[in-house]
Amino acid sequence: MQELQITMLGPSGVGKTTLLTAMYEQFEKNIGFTNLQLTPDEDSSAILQDRLVELKSLLDVFEARGRVGVQGTEAIAGPESLRSFKFGLGKKGEKPSLQLNFRDYPGGYHQATATPEEKSFVKDVLKQSVAVLIAIDASALMEENGKYHEKVNRPQQMKDLFNAAYQDLDSPRLIIFAPVKCEKYLRDEKTASELLERVRCGYANLVGHFSSEKLSPWIVSVITPVQTVGSVIMTRIEPDATGAPHFYFRKTRHDAEYSPKDSEQPLRYLLRFLLKLHLDQRNWGFFNFVRDWLGFDSHLKKAVDEFARGCKTTNGFAILKGDKWLNI
């Protein structure tokens, strides 16, 4: 079975694992409406289910200080021991024909204190990934005029990582900017537009880097905000003694339940991207299998097409660059 790798990228604590967990929860719900089936392997399912329980338990309290995500990620025996969260994708009732491997890792791997092995791991997974999801702490980006954005989301560090990994690219890549903990900013069109603008400004260096002569032909980038909990909003910030911000979140109602929104959108964009590569019928080396993957099964192709057409492009969602790779 062909495999595709997708990396969750971001500094420690921004919400990589929370985003992956919310995506897992919504995959089945949304993809269930089509003729597609997305099945996690046994270990991935057991671990993500545990994290989902943890995420849901955050709503046991009305106000959470800082914590609207799951536990920090660790690698028990170094980078090689980090597991892939594996999902088999295929037509309902049939064996999966494509495996999506989501890679999560400790955010500390791209900090100054990381070992060479840890830094090299991030660079390698970036190189090998067809898509990268950059998790963005929306509160840090939006509140107090983005005062905490650099400290929390470390956009320059993200740019440096891509700079090191994306050299001599010869095939297209999908970059998804995914603001999380963003429930407060998607309540109306005005704040949703502001969120879009802040992502563009906050990651201007990286977006500019993607527009460089060498990279520009290969980069597709989109913004897909994901409401990873769905029923909490950021209420206030209290800096601690070191100046580090603590964001407070409270439930929208006392009886509010875990209800993530739009967490399937990254997958919709990924499938749209793969469908376009298939339709293009060119030789992409990295993606050659896509021509055959969808070519032999018109029902599967139709189901992928149907799901991919659900990509949002308004109210906080946007295609930043490379829309030719998404036109189906």
Add this chain to the structure above:
Amino acid sequence: MTIYVQSRGKSQDHDYRWLEIGKESQSPSIPPLLKDLKVEELIESQKPSLILARSGKYLLLLVTAMDSREERTDFIGRRVRNSVAWVAIETPEIEQLFRAIAVLALQGELAAKIDQAINIGGNYGFEVDLKQLQTLVDRSAAGVKPASSLKYGKNDVHLRAQLASELSQYSLPSDLGTDQILVVVTTLKSQEALERLRVWRGLSSRIESETWIEVVDSIISGAESGLQKKTLFLGILAAIAVIAMGWIVWSSALSPTPQNSQSDRKASSHPSSVTSTTLQKSSTVSIK
């Protein structure tokens, strides 16, 4: 014995990492046995888990995701987890010590003791008091020889207590091989997966049974049945030898006539006539 501790500090820069805790220094180092044994395939280390394993001459005890005290949170308020790995050349004393620490872990009494030994600060956001880690156990005792059958069950309080009781009384099995996962407490693996690895005692959140499921280890039982077959074969050979000896003694006790001796010599050159000759000889005797 080498002790490693994995934890994290408060700040974003002080993410989870292993430190090797020496007398003079505490430096980043991943316990090599964790890589060799591929522990990530056995446990989800971010959930409370335990592994006791033998690798060559070494014994490993790994206890993961122990709770820290309430004030030990990271920069966004997530409670910090502590994991500890003990690695040592296996001796009777080490075997007893590792079992005693495992018992503490299974009884839920280890986490607080470990956390007391970990302080916030240092180059990596946390520091460890080695002396406290070296005095976790008041006493440990030699165990009696355990049953070699494999046992699995649900990872719940009840079976963890039973496992603790077993580990406090019985020693670790020595007949399972030199590279062997002996005890696993996990949230991740199915009974079939634990059986495949011939884990001696395994508790998993993915096993439903609230009582122990006993499994006969095919390799040990195979070896035992091989031994039984060998013993039976030797027994049969011995019986044949005894019968043959008896016959020789019995037949030599008779005092054969010169004619008989002659006919005996003739008969011995005709194996097929041995029985009839003997019968004749017997009848001669009875006539006498």
